């Protein structure tokens with residue numbers, strides 16, 4: 001079943017057309033990567049999927065239903081989650097409290113100001129489960145500001161998972177990470193349940209080639225090529241226009 005699909009999607013900023021007739025379909029449970037050079041329109045495409053931007057024309061379908069007119073809150077509610085940026089974390093709260101709040105917000109039982117967060121028992125239980133899913137089970141009591149950069153990024157993913165999404169959008173999940181942190185994020189992504197559809201923007205080609213079932217290459221807002229990692233590796237046009245002849249061998253393409 002196709003979980004998410006774009007049809008003839010177009011987006012312009014003034015005279016700059018950043019998304020051009022993009023037709024992409026994401027199968028349920030699939031891991032897809034969106035790659036392309038800087039400025040190719042990857043983040044804009046994500047913003048269109050998440051409802052943070054409106055297209056000029058074209059449509060977006062979620063499980064066959066046209067959601068083009070839904071805003072980002074409504075899309076989150078139906079199951080499209082985007083990994084939070086770090087500024088969405090509460091730095092003075094613990095990992096468990098951050099997650100419990102996200103779980104409680106989803107369940108509509110967010111704390112009101114006279115009710116301390118630690119009273120949210122069911123949200124805490126759920127928070128513990130989500131923390132384990134991203135490998136933060138030993139950091140539940142840690143204050144967020146004391147976490148390493150990599151752990152904070154893991155927590156961003158956990159916050160998105162706390163919304164129990166059907167589709168998870170990860171925007172450059174390994175950017176700025178050390179090799180060890182990148183390896184942890186890699187394990188996190190590969191360990192996500194296959195009930196979840198995952199779409200990743202990622203510059204690290206080792207990660208892309210390893211985790212993605214399908215890859216779409218954007219170039220000036222158009223889909224230059226799409227296919228399996230093997231097909232993308234073999235694509236002459238991708239090598240010429242984006243990766244360079246030896247890019248796959250060199251293991252990097254940013």
Ligand SMILES: Nc1ncnc2c1ncn2[C@@H]1O[C@H](COP(=O)(O)OP(=O)(O)OP(=O)(O)O)[C@@H](O)[C@H]1O
Pocket residue numbers: 013016018036037038039040041042043044045
């Ligand atoms: N809000 C905006 N207003 C005007 N131009 C924008 C806006 N957002 C993005 N752009 C332009 O659209 C183009 C595509 O940007 P986008 O961030 O989507 O690319 P990207 O592929 O994600 O790049 P990167 O890999 O550098 O993050 C760029 O030329 C960018 O300057």
